[in-house]
Amino acid sequence: MSPPLPGLTRSNVGLEALSGVTLVAIAVPLNIGYAQIAGLPPTAGLYALVVPAVLYALTVSSRQVVASPDAAAAALVASSVGGLAVAGSADYLSMALAQAIISGLMFVACSVLKLGFLATFLSKPILVGFVGGLALDILVSQLAKMLGVRIESGDEFVDKVGQLVAGLDTVNWICVVISSMSLAILLVGRRLNRSVPWALVVLVVTTLAVVWADLASRGVSVLGKVEAGPPQLTVPQLELTVWLSLVPSALALTMVTMAEGLLVSRSYGAKNGYATDPNRDLAAFGVGNIASGLTGGFAVGSSTSRTAAMDQAGSRTQLPSIVAAALALLLLVFGTAVLEDIPSPAIGAVVAVAVFPLLGIPELRELWDLNRFELGVAAACFLGTLLLGPIPGIFIAFVLALVNLARRAASPAVDVLGAEADADHALTPLPTGRSMTVPGVVVMRFAAPIFFANVGQLDESIHAAVEAAQASPPEDGTPLAHLVLDMEAVTDIDVTGAEGFGECRTWLAARGVQLHYSRVRPRVAVLLGHYGLDEGTTAFGTNRAAIEALTTEVDSR
Structure with a gap:
């Protein structure tokens, strides 16, 4: 029987534990930001760091992939659930929890049926286009936060852009200064030393500035009261018809997470010399999502940025996720008061920097040089996701995958x-x-x-x-x-x-x-x-x- 945390030894336990401190410093601000994108309370992002992360770490075959809510999941939740309920309402939260549970059950079914090979069905251009469309939609919302312009986060992309342009005469220049300082710290700091949790530094510095200068009274939006307490068992109380209405968006979450998660797992396993099992990884995503939905979190997937950060820190086990879960639990029980004065412009800057690479600009440039047809596929997915929404976007992605497959099969050498x-x-x-x-x-x-x-x-x-x-x-x-x-x-x-x-x-x-x-x-x-x-x-x-x-x-x- 394999050990609970393969790769963990007496010689590396210290490094792995310290990596967990770094992980929680990165994850807390990002998860708060992603929860806001999804239209959920900050605790939904923090709860996803606790029970789901631990169960995922104990069941996954990958020694490094970090499971957590990400930008794509947050955008999918906002667009799909936002069409069924008002963001911030009790029904909205219940639907987001139910969506995570349905997605988790789909992952488990895929694992039992050994459908891990389906991850290869969504090609790189399709993923680049789909995730890029989600990323640009998110960036518009974060830009509004950074400027202090109020827009409705649940609206379609075109409406958001229209609201942002119309609200430019209401720009809060204090918010602009806060977000500019935050961007400077994040971008310059990352060049100086990537091991420093610059996102945490930004939130600490800007929060102290807000409190010291009482900037909240001058129109700077802050996070506000964050509910304290550990995650509790929460079974969504919804009608059967509502559960069924969440199935398409849960399927979209499952497919995107499957394609990206298994790709990340396989690539890090190959890089660092250990084997991974795609069907076991699917089961781990299933367990993690079900646990998230039952404990007040929302859909979790593979976090590419956090996984890369742990790899750069030298981590080669899942212990950092468990340490981060313990520290997040302590924060939820004893320290939520320190989160209340975090300024929204700083959160917007942190999320924007994290999401910007998801636009896929280098990948699109590479496709331009290598294959114009596949660039067209990526562009179609990008525009479909951006202008029609994530659910039509994933449908377009599947249709394009079939068209591309048929085109190649119909024209062999x-x-x-x-x-x-x-x-x-x-x-x-x-x-x-x-x-x-x-x-x-x-x-x-x-x-x-x-x-x-x-x-x-x-x-x-x-x-x-x-x-x-x-x-x-x-x-x-x-x-x-x-x-x-x-x-x-x-x-x-x-x-x-x-x-x-x-x-x-x-x-x-x-x-x-x-x-x-x-x-x-x-x-x-x-x-x-x-x-x-x-x-x-x-x-x-x-x-x-x-x-x-x-x-x-x-x-x-």
């Missing part, structure tokens, strides 16, 4: 192969100026399963190759008599593919060309027989000697 003079040399794509592999023979390679989406391309490619070979015979005048299809990359044939391929065989026979198969997989050989496509000979190699032996044998019959 089809090569006409050429033979070198050396009989043992493997066949390679046919050089320019030649139409046959060897006199009388064309060898083609189809690099995909044959199914309804691509059988048309296979048919067109065979027609084009045969017509080219018959129109331009070799110098010795040998007519085309054989077409060999290299089947090594063909792993499956469906009914529509078999029907289209059968028509192609008939067309070849009418042109006086005999079809042969090369390097057929056992399962595909069974399918060829099942569909009545197995008539003819099979070559077991794709070099010149094998092809010439095949045609000699056939021609001698």
Whole structure:
């Protein structure tokens, strides 16, 4: 049986515990900010640091991924629950808790069904676009806080921008000074020493300034009273119809967290030399989200920024999450009064700096250089999420994923192969100026399963190759008599593919060309027989000697 915290030893326990202090210093201000984005009380962000974090740390396979509410989760909660209830109301909080529980149950179901592979379904461009759209929406809200302009956080992006522009004549210049100082400390401090919890420094300094100069009386918004006490068991009391209405947004939370969380887990495991189990990680996310919903928190996912901070601090176990949970609990029981005077402009600056990298500007620039189609996919997800909302955005992401998958599956590589003079040399794509592999023979390679989406391309490619070979015979005048299809990359044939391929065989026979198969997989050989496509000979190699032996044998019959 593996230890509760793999990687923890007597020699590193001190470093790991100290990393937990750093983690709580980073997480407290961010979680308060994310709770505000979600339209929830600050305690919802703090409660998510306690029981959910401990249970996740004890069940996850990753030694480093930190589970916590993040920007994407906060934005999804605000947009989805905000359409069903008024932010700040009891029903709103209950729905956010229920949403976390539903998402947790979905994670557990995915783990039981071993669906961890689904994390690869959302490609990088789709994630970049989706998360980038959420990030820009969040940044508009944080910019309003930094300027002291009041806007409705639950509104759509365009409405928020309109309110922000309309409210520019109400800018509070004290708020501007506070947020500017906060940004300077965060950005310069991070360059000087990344191990310092600069977000905590910002909140301490600006809170002291607010209290000393009584800036709250001069229009600077502060966090306000924060409820004290440990997390308690809270079962949301909602009608069944309300639970069902939360399923689509919970599914969106689950899919985004799954894709990002498993990617982060796998990358850090590979980087630091330990194995991870995606299905166990899904179960851990499930346990964490259910616990969060039952103890007053909201949806948790993988925190990329906090995980990176722990990696830079040298942490290689989950002990920091447990230490941070203990310290957060002490803060909730004894220290919430120190949070009341935290200025909103400073919180806005902290969240803005944390969220800005999620815009994905470097990734979009890279896509511009590498693949314009995938840049278009990212842009479509970005705009869909930004202008229509996260739920339509995730739907657009799935549709684009299917379109991208179908586009690639429907256009596999089809090569006409050429033979070198050396009989043992493997066949390679046919050089320019030649139409046959060897006199009388064309060898083609189809690099995909044959199914309804691509059988048309296979048919067109065979027609084009045969017509080219018959129109331009070799110098010795040998007519085309054989077409060999290299089947090594063909792993499956469906009914529509078999029907289209059968028509192609008939067309070849009418042109006086005999079809042969090369390097057929056992399962595909069974399918060829099942569909009545197995008539003819099979070559077991794709070099010149094998092809010439095949045609000699056939021609001698």
